[in-house]
Amino acid sequence: xxxxxxxxxxxxxxxxxxxxxxxxxxxxxxxxxxxxxxxxxxxxxxxxxxxxxxxxxxxxxxxxxxxxxxxxxxxxxxxxxxxxxxxxxxxxxxxxxxxxxxxxxxxxxxx
Numbered sequence: 001x002x003x004x005x006x007x008x009x010x011x012x013x014x015x016x017x018x019x020x021x022x023x024x025x026x027x028x029x030x031x032x033x034x035x036x037x038x039x040x041x042x043x044x045x046x047x048x049x050x051x052x053x054x055x056x057x058x059x060x061x062x063x064x065x066x067x068x069x070x071x072x073x074x075x076x077x078x079x080x081x082x083x084x085x086x087x088x089x090x091x092x093x094x095x096x097x098x099x100x101x102x103x104x105x106x107x108x109x110x111x
Contacts, residue, residue, distance in 0.1 A: 002099030
């Protein structure tokens with residue numbers, strides 16, 4: 001049996017350059033209620049915390065979470081010969097059931 005974690009993500013770019021990025025990972029204080037949906041198994045080092053595992057496997061993790069609802073905000077300003085843009089991509093915080101083994105972490109979306 002694993003633990004429930006709340007995971008969210010936000011990245012902001014300005015003129016196509018990363019301005020801010022935040023991955024939030026916290027253990028849920030209460031059990032999450034929901035139906036188990038998609039599952040992802042990631043390799044991990046023994047005793048590695050979940051956030052580190054996600055960062056070491058970020059391409060696989062972000063491919064996994066893009067099957068969920070994402071929010072995109074885009075603002076553009078065009079004036080004279082100046083063009084600027086700001087985009088913010090947000091993965092709203094969701095609850096995931098996580099089971100740790102010595103060399104893997106099994107992450108399952110709860111909906």
